Amino acid sequence: MGPEFRPGSLVAEYMYLMVSLSTLHSCGRRPRMSATYDRIKGGSTAQEGEWPWQASLKKNGQHYCGASLISDRYLVTAAHCFKNSQDPRNYTVTFGTRVNLPYMQHYVQQIFIHENYIKGQLHDDVAVILLSEKVLFKNDVHSVCLPEATQIFPPGEGVVVTGWGALSYDGEYPVLLQKAPVKIIDTNTCNARDAYNGMIQDTMLCAGYIEGNIDACQGDSGGPLVHPNSRNIWYLVGIVSWGAECGTVNKPGVYTRVTAYRNWIASKTALFNMYFKLVCIIIILKKLLLLLTISLSFFPAILATWFITWERAPGW
Structure with missing residues (x-):
């Protein structure tokens, strides 16, 4: 079996790294x-x-x-x-x-x-x-x-x-x-x-x-x-x-x-590793968001085509 994908684990790690990054960005303050x-x-x-x-x-x-x-x-x-x-x-x-x-x-x-x-x-x-x-x-x-x-x-x-x-x-x-x-x-x-x-x-x-x-x-x-x-x-x-x-x-x-x-x-x-992981996760999330946006934009057309095909199907 391949590695198990856990929905939300990517988001959870992203949120953790965002908190960690905010801590890094708050450095140098008094x-x-x-x-x-x-x-x-x-x-x-x-x-x-x-x-x-x-x-x-x-x-x-x-x-x-x-x-x-x-x-x-x-x-x-x-x-x-x-x-x-x-x-x-x-x-x-x-x-x-x-x-x-x-x-x-x-x-x-x-x-x-x-x-x-x-x-x-x-x-x-x-x-x-x-x-x-x-x-x-x-x-x-x-x-x-x-x-x-x-x-x-x-x-x-x-x-x-x-x-x-x-x-x-x-x-x-x-x-x-x-x-x-x-x-x-x-x-x-x-x-x-x-x-x-x-x-x-x-x-x-x-x-x-x-x-x-x-x-x-x-x-x-x-x-x-x-x-x-x-x-x-x-x-x-x-x-x-x-x-x-x-x-x-x-x-x-x-x-x-x-x-x-x-x-x-x-x-x-861990400072370099944290930044690297954060950048990678942001890139992945952006690509997933783009894919989701494209899918949603085509969804009405796909749905309409499915209905037309269903209505014209023999025996209906």
Whole structure:
């Protein structure tokens, strides 16, 4: 026997994917915040729900790295966060502004490290986390949008970095989530001899200030660098990766450029598969609808022909 066709199963899957797609399309929103982005001038404590995609990656119960929620089961972080252990059982993910009293906690099911990442080196510093259960989206917990691979974030653009990293190099760690406005710095400027002297690759980006002061720090690794578009939808621009101490002159923070790894991230998650299945189902439904419309348009003529044939049949 061939595969069983269940009327309605196609429609049910279509409806499920439509709901899933609407969830993807609602990424990057901050339900608790006003529509206007308040451009803060210095590092400060974040409000509840201000950065709902920010997660704390905990190792054996202690904050270890930051991470960004990109769907209800996947997060993006830095590969170097797993340099000492890639065992999912050692890690949990929590949400909320308080790192020691999390809003919710989830277990890690699987960790995907970029295939070209080499422990102790700086390139391809990206990883994807799969949670064991779905995250229930609320005003305080929500996904950030992934940019398209071709999307451009030019130098001078204002962005925000968030995390529970040290307030200064080798300094104290905050209990509450911190936010800091920085600017994207031109790669040539960042590669200058008195800066990083050619160490910045195309898959990396610099953000901060050449004069120093405001910067990501230890414990912020893996966390988000985000930017809002004209409709106040927030996109993940970078992943906190490395730097020379924190806030040092000519040594801004270096981030993994998300657009360079957008397709890799999507290949490790269900995001590509969901879009592909949705497109296929829509095409099938459109063809079925077209076939039904054509059939109905010919139905009166077919019915009339049948009646004429029936009336002229011998013996009637």
